[in-house]
Amino acid sequence: MAKNKIIIANWKMKLTLAESLEKAKKFKEKFKGFSRGEVVVCPPFIVLDEIGRLFKKTGLKLGAQDVFFEESGAYTGEISPKMLLEAGCQYVIIGHSERRRFLLENYAMIHQKVKEVLNIVGLTPIVCIGEESEERKTDKRDFVLVDQLQQALGGINIMENQQVVVAYEPVWAIGSGLAIEPSEAEYAHKIIGLALNDMFGLGVVNKNFRIVYGGSVTSKNVKSFADLENIDGLLVGGASLDPEEFYKIAKGILR
Numbered sequence: 001m002a003k004n005k006i007i008i009a010n011w012k013m014k015l016t017l018a019e020s021l022e023k024a025k026k027f028k029e030k031f032k033g034f035s036r037g038e039v040v041v042c043p044p045f046i047v048l049d050e051i052g053r054l055f056k057k058t059g060l061k062l063g064a065q066d067v068f069f070e071e072s073g074a075y076t077g078e079i080s081p082k083m084l085l086e087a088g089c090q091y092v093i094i095g096h097s098e099r100r101r102f103l104l105e106n107y108a109m110i111h112q113k114v115k116e117v118l119n120i121v122g123l124t125p126i127v128c129i130g131e132e133s134e135e136r137k138t139d140k141r142d143f144v145l146v147d148q149l150q151q152a153l154g155g156i157n158i159m160e161n162q163q164v165v166v167a168y169e170p171v172w173a174i175g176s177g178l179a180i181e182p183s184e185a186e187y188a189h190k191i192i193g194l195a196l197n198d199m200f201g202l203g204v205v206n207k208n209f210r211i212v213y214g215g216s217v218t219s220k221n222v223k224s225f226a227d228l229e230n231i232d233g234l235l236v237g238g239a240s241l242d243p244e245e246f247y248k249i250a251k252g253i254l255r
């Protein structure tokens with residue numbers, strides 16, 4: 001059964017507040033009447049609430065770029081899953097490689113974040129995995145991907161009404177302009193799918209999981225991903241900052 005495809009814009013920390021709001025308005029205009037698949041925009045925390053209000057009654061969905069791994073408490077500076085829901089988020093990126101690199105986030109934290117997010121009805125985690133360049137060169141990719149999945153999701157019981165998006169983002173392809181070859185993406189997605197089948201069973205994977213690709217996606221290479229059967233969508237960084245370019249990518253993948 002074909003899954004409802006999804007495209008996710010990750011704006012990272014690349015815009016000011018004013019620019020974020022301006023961009024969100026442009027997205028709203030551009031995607032007016034667009035009804036294919038799901039389109040999710042992930043702006044910085046500080047503008048989520050306002051953009052959430054702007055996107056109300058549009059087809060655009062809101063996502064956050066991170067979340068904390070506890071429900072509430074004395075955690076200065078952190079944002080809970082419930083707050084994200086209140087701000088209008090339906091998605092949240094968890095364990096992006098930039099957070100693993102610059103904030104030393106590890107898979108124990110990522111696991112806990114996924115659990116807390118799944119506790120909130122209406123909020124779906126986008127769990128990032130992906131090998132480093134060195135791991136790819138030394139043939140460790142398959143092991144790394146399965147290991148990351150097990151650490152992030154192992155032992156979690158996925159209920160009927162819960163959804164999980166796994167984002168395969170090879171670290172060497174992020175922001176490098178070096179998108180993966182379609183055949184390599186297809187292979188990695190197959191490994192991820194098989195590992196998920198082992199962990200959760202085929203029925204749950206078919207119904208509750210989507211696997212998306214991220215890393216240097218543009219309107220020029222989107223077609224090569226759209227043609228692959230086991231790619232359920234895309235996570236786009238740099239190219240999502242240009243509404244026209246992102247719209248082209250969305251049209252390319254959500255057919």
Ligand code: 13P
Nearest residue numbers: 010174175215216237238
């Ligand atoms: P780029 O599309 O800029 O390579 O970034 C990908 C990414 O990190 C999305 O989360």
